[in-house]
Each structure stands twice: as C-alpha cells, then as structure tokens.
Amino acid sequence: MNKIYTSALVLGLVAAGAFAQAAPVAAPATEQTAEAPKAEADAPVADSVKAAEEAKKAEEAMKAEEAKKAEEAKKAEEAKKAEEAKKAEEAMKAEEAKKAEEAKKAEEAKKAEEAMKAEEAKKAEEAKKAEEAKKAEEAKKTEEAKKAEEAKKADNKSEEKGEVSAAAGSALDILKASMNEGTSKAKMEVKFSGMAEFDIYTGDVINDDDLEHSYASTFDLNVDVQFNEKWSAFVGLEADGETTSPASIYNGAFIQYKPANFFAVKLGDLTFSEGAFQAYYGYDDPTDDAAGMTERDIRGLEVDLAGLQLGLGFGRGDNDTYSICADDGEKENPLCANGEGKNYSVHAAYEFDYAGQHLRPYVNYKSFQSTQHNELHAGVDAGLNIGGFGFRAVYGFHADYLADDGDVKKNVDMTSTAHTILAEPTFEIGMFNIKTTAFYAFIDEAEDGHIEAEKDFQEYFFLYGEPAFKFAEFIKIGIPVEYHTHTLDDDKEDEATLDVGGRFYISPVENLEITAFGMVDIAMQDNEDDTALRFGLETVFSF
Secondary structure (H helix, E strand, C coil), X not given: CHHHHHHHHHHHHHHHHHHHHHHHHHHHHHCCCCCCHHHHHHHHHHHHHHHXXXXXXXXXHHHHHHHHHHHHHHHHHHHHHHHHHHHHHHHHHHHHHHHHHHHHHHHHHHHHHHHHHHHHHHHXXXXXXXXXXXXXXXXXXXXXXXXXXXXXXXXXXXXCCCXXXXXXXXXXXXXXXXXXXXXXXXXXXXXXXXEEEEEEEECCCCCCCCCCEEXXXXXXXXXXXXXXXXXXXXXEEEEEECCCCCCEEEEEEEEEEEEECCEEEEEEEEEEEECCCCCCHHHCCCCCCCCCEEEEEEEEEEEEECCEEEEEEEECHHHHEEEEEHHXXXXXXXXEEEEECXXXXXXXXXXXXXXXXXEEEEEEEEECCXXXXXXXXXXXEEEEEECCEEEEEEEEEEEEXXXXXXXXXXXXXXXXXXXXXXXXXXXXXXXXXXXEEEEEEEEECCCCCCCHHHHCXXXXXXXXXXXEEEEECCEEEECCEEEECCCCCCCCCCCCEEEEEEEEEECCCCCEEEEEEEEEEEECCCCCCCCEEEEEEEEEEEC
C-alpha cells in the first residue's frame, strides 16, 4: 500500500513539474521568439528527469526512514523481549531461592525434630536402664533374702515354704537391708484429696400436713504425705451428719513404711471393715451398714504381706466403749453404764485376687477384757467377673457375749449371734446395666432382746433391683424396685414396704455427680400405713 502511494506521489510530482514548465514557456514566447527550437524542445525533458530524480530520492529517503523505523521497532521489540526474559529469569531465580530457603528451613526443622526425638529416646533409654538396674538390684536383694531364708530353714526342716512365709522372709531381709540405705533423707510431697456431699430430702408429700424436709452433709479432707520412696503418712478430717453444718472431727492419722509392693507396715489410727454393700445405694456407707462388719477403729499396728492383712490395737471412738454393771450379775436388772479405755481388737484377712476374681476370708476379735464379754466377726467375701456379668457374695458371722453363762445378768444368757448372706449379681452391656441385691440375716437374739448385729445392718431382709439406661455420656436413668422389712425381728410384718420410683444420675464432668429421685412407698403385708411419696436431691463431688 505504501509503495502504491509513493508511485502515485512521484507521478503527481512529475506531472506538476511538467505543467509548471509549460506555463512559463508559453508566457515569454512572445518575448523570446527568437530562441532556437532545439532549446525549446530540450527544456521539458530536463525538468522531467530532474523531477524523477527528486522523486526517486524522496522515495529512497522514505524507504530509509521506514527501514530505520523498522530497525528501531525491531530493536525495541528485542529489548522488550530481553527485558521480559530478564524479569522471567529473575523471577525464576527468586522462586528457586525461596524454595531453597524453605527447603533449608524444613531440613533444619527436621534435624531439630530428630535431635529432640534422639534426646527423648536417650532419656527414655537412660530411665529404662535405671529402672532395670533398680529392679535388678531389688530382685538381687530379694533373691539373696530368699536364699538366706531357704538356707536357714533347710538347716531345721526340709518342707517347702508357703507364699506368705516366703514373702515374710523377703520382707525381713528388705527391712534389714533398708536400714543401711538413706531412707531418712526426706523428699517430701504433700497431696490433698477428699469429697463433699450435700443432700436434701422431702417428707411424705401426700400425707404430711406440711411440706417437711431434712438434710444430710458430709465432708472428708485427706492429706497424704510422701517423705521418700518408702516412708509416708496420712491424716484425715471428717464432718458427717444429718444437718447442714456437721461438726468437723479428727478422723485418724498413721505412718507407713513400704519397702516393697508386697510388704507394708502401718502405725497409728487404723480402720477395718468387711463385706460392705456395693450395689444398693441406700446402704453404701460401711460406717453404718455392712453384711460382714461395719468400720471398727483402732490405734495400733497393721502389717500387709503378700495379700495377708494383720491388725492389732486398742479400740478408739465408738469402738472403745463397754458396759459396767453393778452387783456382778446378782440382780436380774443390774445398773449398767458405759465405760472407755479397756477394749482391744485383733483383725486378720487374706486377699486372693486373680484376673478380677477374688476371695477374701476374714476374722475380727474384740475383747472387753471381761470373761463373759467379747465380740467375734468372721466370714468370707467372694466375687467373679465374666464379660459384662458380675457376681459377688458375702457370708458373715456376728457374735457377742460368746462366753456368757448368766453372769452379766442373773439367769439371763446375753449371747447374741447372726448369720448373714449377701448376693449382688450385676450385668452391663452397652448403654444398659442392672444392679441387684438380696440380703438375709438369721438372727439369734439374746434372752434380754439384745442383738449385737444391729451395729452392722438395719433390717434382716431386703431385695433391690435397678435397671438403668444411659442416654448420653453424662445422663443415666434408673428404675429402682425395692422390698424392705425395716426390722431385725422376723416375726414382725407390719413395717414392710415395696418402694418403686425413678433415679436420675447426671455427671456433667468427671468427679461430679448429681442424683435426683422420686420414690413411692407402698405398704405391704400387715403394714397399715398410707402410700407415701418422697423426693430427694444428692450432690457429690471429689477432688
């Protein structure tokens, strides 16, 4: 298109030049008629050649200008491409530098992690070696003690040693060896634990004229002191009563020396209890109720050795009272009063425990330092667990005034005995569980109506069953069904009730439980009382 335009422009210039030359020649023709015809003929040709030459130069100049512009455009394009290539190169280098930096950081982090793991593994290995060395040392001492005991007994007799006697020999050797160690070096740790419970109950909301209520409150504070690996101590405070502000009392203290897991010695205020009710919520405090023996407090010594428990000491608190009667039994109704400071007790039990199955025979003897007056508790507590099924059984023997022959009260036999049987089957699967209890006591009361077993349980017969459904992790609803005789006299049938209701268990967090319930008490047999309805709310937390 530019070439066509240039050619047209040249032709136009040539024509214009020719026209310009023709006009002046025609004008002076009248004045210069004398010039030669040849000059007139050559002038237009010369002008045309000149114009063509100029047009050619113009075209060449234009082409040169276009070539220059094309060259400049080419250079500009190349410069642009070079700049873009440079920028791309710089971007690529920056990206590579960034990736290299990230890789470097990742490598450093990996090395730091590996170094930390190596340090932890090293510490774990050192701790493992220290533990193994400690166990090896203990095993060595135990083995040496065992060999020494075996050698000693081999000199006297060749019969095999039993588990308890072997443990006793090992314990004695450990005790001797520990006297040479720095057991007095204190590394004291103090831990606090305990629980609090505050309850409120209504009376019979149907038959009472006014809406009555009652309370119960409990607070336990326990302090455990760990002096070092072997020596520890305990002290407790307790407040318990059917009020909103029970008095707080000292609840005992003891020290413990435990050189091995199978051997411990306690000295101080001790408590023994056997055959407690575990399923039925109403009798779950062994301070007040137990099929075997409620809590007996002493101040004395306890030895725990490979499952064997031995205790000996003087009675304390409610376990230290006795009766002083005037006239030494010469009267049918002598004057009697309670005294303190003469009772002592001996307790023994052995725990067989294998894979969740247990068998625990026990015996407890209490002396009033009187020929006629003493107490004896003996029995066995057994249990097994198979999958979701559990079964526990307790047999208990209770006796008082075993040696009385009519000397305490004239011609009156004060001997009182009882045989108790407790069965507690339980079953749990998924969100469903059921707890049951059956209890019966065969009671032989004293001739004056005295029943020693009233210290251990409240009624001679009761049944309890409670299926429960868990609707969430913290909500459970139970439906208790209970039959109670409410008496120790099996001839009385005018106090029996059938209790049915609902219990709602709420545990919003660990160690906190709120229980709300409503129960209907229906009179049974010869009981002529009206049907009663009562409610309650119990809140317990531990720490």
